[in-house]
Amino acid sequence: MTSSGPAVFYDGATNERHAVTVTLEAAGLRIADAAQRTLAEWRYDHLESVSAPDDVLRIGLLHDPGTARLDVRDPELMTAIDIKAEGIDRTGGLARRQRATVTGWIIAATVLLLLVAWFGIPSIAGRLTSLVPAGLERRLGDAVEMQTRTVLDTAGAGENFECGRGPREQAGRAAFDKLVRRLEANAGLASPVRAFVVRRAEANAIALPGGTVFVFEGLINQARTPDELAGVIAHELGHVAHRDGTRSVLQGAGLSFLFGMVLGDFVGGGAVVIAARTVLQSSYTREVETAADAYSVDLMNSIGADGSALAAILTRIGGATEPGMKILMDHPDTRQRATTIRARAEAPHGAPLIDAADWAALKRICEQ
Amino acid sequence: MTSLDASMDAPASVPSRLPSSVPVTARRPIRFTGQPRSYWRLLIRGAALLMVTLGIYRFWLATDVRRFLWSHTEIAGDNLEYSGTAVELLIGFLCALVIMVPIYLAFFLAALDIGLIGALSGGLGVALLFVLGQYSIYLVRRYRLSRTLYRGLRFHQDGNAVVYAIGASLWWAATALTLGLTLPWMQAWRERYKMRHTYYGTVPGRFTGAGWRLFLRGLPLWLIVFVPFAIGFSALTEAYDPETIRLVLRKASDDDIIARIEQLDPGLIDTIGLAIAALSMAVILAGLVYPLFQSIQLRWWLSGLRIGEMTARSHLRTACVYAAYLRFVAYILLCAIALMLAAVPLLMVFGWLLQGDDVALWREAAAALIGLGTYVVSMLALSTIYHATVTFSLWRLATESLALDRFDTLERVTAAGGRPSSAIGEGLADALQVGGL
Numbered sequence: 001m002t003s004s005g006p007a008v009f010y011d012g013a014t015n016e017r018h019a020v021t022v023t024l025e026a027a028g029l030r031i032a033d034a035a036q037r038t039l040a041e042w043r044y045d046h047l048e049s050v051s052a053p054d055d056v057l058r059i060g061l062l063h064d065p066g067t068a069r070l071d072v073r074d075p076e077l078m079t080a081i082d083i084k085a086e087g088i089d090r091t092g093g094l095a096r097r098q099r100a101t102v103t104g105w106i107i108a109a110t111v112l113l114l115l116v117a118w119f120g121i122p123s124i125a126g127r128l129t130s131l132v133p134a135g136l137e138r139r140l141g142d143a144v145e146m147q148t149r150t151v152l153d154t155a156g157a158g159e160n161f162e163c164g165r166g167p168r169e170q171a172g173r174a175a176f177d178k179l180v181r182r183l184e185a186n187a188g189l190a191s192p193v194r195a196f197v198v199r200r201a202e203a204n205a206i207a208l209p210g211g212t213v214f215v216f217e218g219l220i221n222q223a224r225t226p227d228e229l230a231g232v233i234a235h236e237l238g239h240v241a242h243r244d245g246t247r248s249v250l251q252g253a254g255l256s257f258l259f260g261m262v263l264g265d266f267v268g269g270g271a272v273v274i275a276a277r278t279v280l281q282s283s284y285t286r287e288v289e290t291a292a293d294a295y296s297v298d299l300m301n302s303i304g305a306d307g308s309a310l311a312a313i314l315t316r317i318g319g320a321t322e323p324g325m326k327i328l329m330d331h332p333d334t335r336q337r338a339t340t341i342r343a344r345a346e347a348p349h350g351a352p353l354i355d356a357a358d359w360a361a362l363k364r365i366c367e368q
Numbered sequence: 369m370t371s372l373d374a375s376m377d378a379p380a381s382v383p384s385r386l387p388s389s390v391p392v393t394a395r396r397p398i399r400f401t402g403q404p405r406s407y408w409r410l411l412i413r414g415a416a417l418l419m420v421t422l423g424i425y426r427f428w429l430a431t432d433v434r435r436f437l438w439s440h441t442e443i444a445g446d447n448l449e450y451s452g453t454a455v456e457l458l459i460g461f462l463c464a465l466v467i468m469v470p471i472y473l474a475f476f477l478a479a480l481d482i483g484l485i486g487a488l489s490g491g492l493g494v495a496l497l498f499v500l501g502q503y504s505i506y507l508v509r510r511y512r513l514s515r516t517l518y519r520g521l522r523f524h525q526d527g528n529a530v531v532y533a534i535g536a537s538l539w540w541a542a543t544a545l546t547l548g549l550t551l552p553w554m555q556a557w558r559e560r561y562k563m564r565h566t567y568y569g570t571v572p573g574r575f576t577g578a579g580w581r582l583f584l585r586g587l588p589l590w591l592i593v594f595v596p597f598a599i600g601f602s603a604l605t606e607a608y609d610p611e612t613i614r615l616v617l618r619k620a621s622d623d624d625i626i627a628r629i630e631q632l633d634p635g636l637i638d639t640i641g642l643a644i645a646a647l648s649m650a651v652i653l654a655g656l657v658y659p660l661f662q663s664i665q666l667r668w669w670l671s672g673l674r675i676g677e678m679t680a681r682s683h684l685r686t687a688c689v690y691a692a693y694l695r696f697v698a699y700i701l702l703c704a705i706a707l708m709l710a711a712v713p714l715l716m717v718f719g720w721l722l723q724g725d726d727v728a729l730w731r732e733a734a735a736a737l738i739g740l741g742t743y744v745v746s747m748l749a750l751s752t753i754y755h756a757t758v759t760f761s762l763w764r765l766a767t768e769s770l771a772l773d774r775f776d777t778l779e780r781v782t783a784a785g786g787r788p789s790s791a792i793g794e795g796l797a798d799a800l801q802v803g804g805l
Binding site for chain 1: 401417420421422423424425428435438439440442446447449450451454465468469472476517518519520521522569736740778779780781782783787788799
């Protein structure tokens with residue numbers, strides 16, 4: 001067994017190259033220059049092998065901010081040091097074990113973050129939503145409304161994007177307001193609702209944070225009775241009552257933070273971030289839609305209207321559109337929704353929500 | 369491929385290319401001893417772990433890559449050492465999150481304000497994040513230098529990151545306004561500032577590259593790209609008519625847009641065609657001259673580096689840079705063919721999963737995972753190939769093409785710089801996605 005050999009030593013104070021002889025002693029290495037002066041004595045348990053090419057064993061001191069280095073190129077001396085010092089392993093086994101441990105921890109952290117995305121974010125967003133003051137929610141709503149209008153108003157109609165402003169539309173507007181007020185009076189919402197009909201061909205309606213509801217022209221055209229339209233509006237009022245818009249903004253922010261920043265967009269292009277957001281957010285909202293359906297039926301029941309009309313219009317609209325992927329759909333399966341709604345609805349009683357003349361005017365709300 | 373492989377296996381031929389009139393002692397050759405095969409292995413393993421850990425592994429991969437490149441760079445018989453660790457990068461990143469979250473939150477709240485602040489917050493936010501990006505770039509360099517050891521001595525960087533960030537941002541703005549014409553002076557300013565504050569032990573660095581030299585060499589390339597770009601752009605401005613666009617897009621649905629344009633303005637299609645042809649020409653030419661530009665800039669940069677009395681001169685050959693990019697393109701093509709072959713069975717599984725009217729949620733989830741997985745694998749393959757070909761070759765070419773004069777003046781340097789700097793700049797750069805290697 002070799003007990004000494006040549007090496008190159010840098011003391012960390014200057015960059016001078018010391019050609020040294022390394023002697024393996026009982027407790028550590030003795031590093032001495034050509035004149036037999038001892039330059040350093042390093043204990044075996046303080047040695048650490050640092051990054052170097054394969055044919056060099058470069059040794060530094062563990063937990064030492066200094067930068068003294070010993071470069072060993074002599075294979076026999078390398079082996080001898082390897083045997084003596086626990087922190088040095090030329091076979092790479094030590095490094096592999098450390099690497100495996102670290103990888104295990106990182107994978108565990110990844111699983112934990114995914115669990116946070118699946119369970120943590122909806123629950124945190126839900127709790128934060130109730131803490132958002134009404135004034136801030138209103139502002140959030142205004143900002144979202146401005147953006148939504150820009151996105152939806154593709155034809156650039158501006159002011160005219162809303163139906164019910166023209167001279168021939170005003171009767172329709174009055175009828176629409178009457179219907180909304182009738183629902184709102186029984187809804188017991190914290191803040192007033194602002195509802196508009198907008199010129200969009202799709203049969204849809206959306207609720208924004210802070211109580212703004214957009215009903216699309218296409219929905220008015222598809223609705224056959226006032227109760228069908230009222231059912232959809234009541235569904236949107238359910239979102240307003242449950243503050244789903246605010247919650248969804250918070251969830252989106254949480255997901256963006258988690259996938260965009262913590263995990264990092266590791267493949268670039270943003271596609272993974274967007275995909276993860278879409279899938280997770282639609283999984284959150286499926287439950288929210290079921291709750292809004294229930295709210296709508298309860299509200300319709302309480303004013304003696306036909307709660308099951310919502311099921312009728314949903315089936316008609318849902319049947320018209322192509323079935324998409326469930327994983328991306330933010331609404332639950334239409335058939336299942338309709339069954340749940342019909343089971344909850346009571347038989348209608350009392351006067352209709354608006355009379356036939358008002359309904360006829362409402363149907364013409366977008367006919368400039 | 370044979371000639372490319374030959375050039376990879378012949379690092380020893382570089383010193384012999386130096387003019388023989390210069391004594392060998394005055395010029396110390398730099399060698400790069402890293403094997404492409406080991407680098408590939410490191411990157412592929414890293415890409416697999418990136419995928420499994422959704423990117424968290426990036427701190428470990430970056431550290432491995434730097435250790436590899438540094439430790440295989442041998443200057444006058446001694447290897448550089450990268451002494452940073454992945455845990456430092458991770459901690460730096462977590463600290464950066466603590467800084468970034470309040471900033472993003474402030475922007476979010478400012479955007480809610482409909483008034484002037486709200487209107488300004490968008491543009492202001494972008495500008496602020498840009499300056500912050502430049503700030504973190506300076507700190508990143510400080511971290512990497514203070515983790516670079518040569519002969520048992522650290523490099524370090526002082527100077528004011530805020531000054532650098534503001535200066536660099538102003539230069540970027542000027543460069544954007546002049547369509548890149550002031551880029552050489554910007555580079556000169558940035559390198560001068562960085563090198564003036566760079567030290568090896570107690571020895572300060574300098575940068576002597578002049579902006580106008582880079583400008584003169586780069587100007588022909590700029591013209592090659594700019595002329596077709598200008599033609600295309602002016603054709604587009606000529607064709608731009610908000611009224612026509614509004615009419616065309618008014619009922620943007622299934623009917624034929626081209627037919628509608630033809631009907632509104634018969635000459636418009638030709639103008640748009642010319643614009644598209646000229647602009648695609650500009651893009652293709654830009655891609656073709658990019659390696660040349662990179663080689664010019666690299667040579668200019670390397671030849672301007674000074675540490676104490678030591679001077680550097682680069683003999684980088686442009687053909688080698690083109691070879692690196694050609695290798696990149698060749699591997700991309702191979703990889704695309706492999707992916708297409710793999711796509712056949714994948715599509716069959718995909719179809720089987722989604723067949724029928726009422727597909728179970730788990731089948732959809734599996735199909736979505738296949739789709740997303742394919743995308744992730746292709747993107748990771750792209751970046752792996754880029755690093756294994758372009759980054760690797762440029763590092764090798766840059767180091768091996770370098771001749772160092774008066775290297776002997778760096779023989780007795782004393783340590784300085786105190787403790788190594790924190791990795792928070794690395795974290796910020798990561799959060800802002802301006803980091804790089």
